[in-house]
Structures are given as structure tokens and as C-alpha cells.
Amino acid sequence: MFDFQSSIQVLRTKGYKLTRPRKRVLEVLAQAQKPVSPYDIQKVLQQRGEHLNHVTIYRILDLFCLLNLAHKVLSFGGFVKCTLGEEEGCHRFMVCRQCGALREFADKALCDEENEIAQDFGFRTEQHFSEGFGLCSNCQGQIF
Amino acid sequence: MFDFQSSIQVLRTKGYKLTRPRKRVLEVLAQAQKPVSPYDIQKVLQQRGEHLNHVTIYRILDLFCLLNLAHKVLSFGGFVKCTLGEEEGCHRFMVCRQCGALREFADKALCDEENEIAQDFGFRTEQHFSEGFGLCSNCQGQIF
DNA sequence: ATGGTAAATGCAATATTATTGCATTTACAT
């Protein structure tokens, strides 16, 4: 849903300043192939000659989450950029407990089902998160 | 699935020692009405005149998670004791973003659905976690 | 009951992660 350019658009549209730190963090998220922590981001930028204070990164990530430009991967404790084409408010992962391999996906049917169950409890769900924890295809063959 | 007594049984059966700290932590988890962090647990016990080192609590909680006697609530960063009657390896929550209200539930149909999707990616899922984030019935009425 | 032993805990040091208040800088509108 959000690549670098459309994320920039969201920021602009909602009246947030297009600052250099925000663009740099957005770049790192967009390029990352797996979840990155605030300090991961700092390191990556360090290597590119950019020095961002960690407090700034925390604040930027908080904002991005608020705007749904990014979100936390729960079991990793890190932040990822939402992948293209995912459903709104639907953030699902499969994580390999052995090698850490991670895939993000979205599934409308799951959300509908979850919404229904929530309704029975009086809840109204706005964001869906889920993580399947297990073994990826590579790791299933091996013996541990 | 696991109340205090059956948790004790699990520990005994698997050959883990039935130590005082383990029993105390288990008690706190069993009585807790919401997720508790390691330091939360320490505080509760403190008030009961029990002094546990935080390192010990971390190690005990790691063990409990390994044995599925407890697990982490992802968005809270805390630990909860699994509720009675839940499916094996299925840990689902609804969390109110306003008041923090939390409900745990399990749902076989959701797990089946998730397993199928995982299979398409070659994953084999062992543990299911999910969190619906939104508003509880109380908080839906109010204006924020 | 007593003693031996592996397992578990406590402690101290250290590392990592996160938050706050305030001074300074920057993006953007005028």
C-alpha cells in the first residue's frame, strides 16, 4: 500500500513536515527485507554517513505507526514498513522459529472472521495483527 | 488449559524442580487479570514479602513460555498465563486501545485457515498469535 | 533422616532499549 513516494504523500497531505530525518528513516524501512529496530535504523544510516539521534528515530517511528506507514512486528520487537497491496489495518506474519525467516501477508477472510468473533464480545476491531510461529520450508527438513 | 495445579504437574512431569520462586511466579500469573511484566511480578511479590531477583523471574518466564504454561502478549510486552480451555498453541487477544481492556480467546477455525495459508508458503505453523486492536463496548460510546 | 549432586537462584556488573525536558535548528508559509 505504501511505497516511499506514497508515504511521502501521506506525510505531506496530513501536514507533517518533510524533514531529512523522516525521509532517511522511510528509505531504510522501504529497503529493509526484515524488521528493523530503532537502533538498527540508526546503524544503517550511520554507515551511510547520516547521524540521527535515537530519540528522533523513536519519534519518527511513533509517527509512522500512527499514520499506518509502518507498524511493529510484535514477536521481533522491530518495525517494518507495510508491504504493498496489503489490506488496510491487516498485518500478518509467518515467522520461522529456527532461522527467523519472515513473510508478511494479508487476508480479508481472516479479518472478517475475527471481526465477527470480536463483535460477540462487544469489541470493534480496527487493526488486525497476527503471527504464525513455526518452521519455514527450508528449516522443516533439517534436524535440530 | 493450565491452572496452578496442572501447571505444577507439567513442571513435575517434565523433570523441572518445584522451587519456591517458580511457585510464586505461577501464583502471580494465575491470579493476574491482565498481562504482567517481569518487574510487575517482582513488585507484586515484594508486597507479599517475597524478594525475587529479576534475573530469576526472567528465567522462570522463559521456561514457562517454553512449556507453554505462559506466553507473551505481544502488544503489551507482558506475560500472561494461558486461560483455561484455550486451544493448544492458540493465543488470541482483543485489546481496547482506549482503556486497555483485554480478552483472550481461542478459535479453531481461525487456526485452520491460517494453517492453510501458511502451507501455501511452505510454512508449518506451531503457534498462533493474534491481536485485534480497537475499542471495547464501554469505550465505543464515549467521545475522544 | 542424611548426604551427594545437578539444577536453580542470587548477585554484581554490564548492555540494551526507551523516555523526558529543554535548547537549537529546520521546513514551510507569508
Add this chain to the structure above:
DNA sequence: ATGTAAATGCAATAATATTGCATTTACCAT
């Protein structure tokens, strides 16, 4: 160009987590 609110940097502090090693404890065999 200039003014201004917003954002960032910095320093201090807080909260959370991990490691190695000394000591204690639960449990088993006697």
C-alpha cells in the same frame, strides 16, 4: 528574506534485559 510552529539534538535518566560466576536448593539415593 523573514517569522513561526514543528521537529530535531542533546544530556540526563529510567526501564528493561543479559551474562558469568558464587551460593543455595530440591530431589534422589542411600
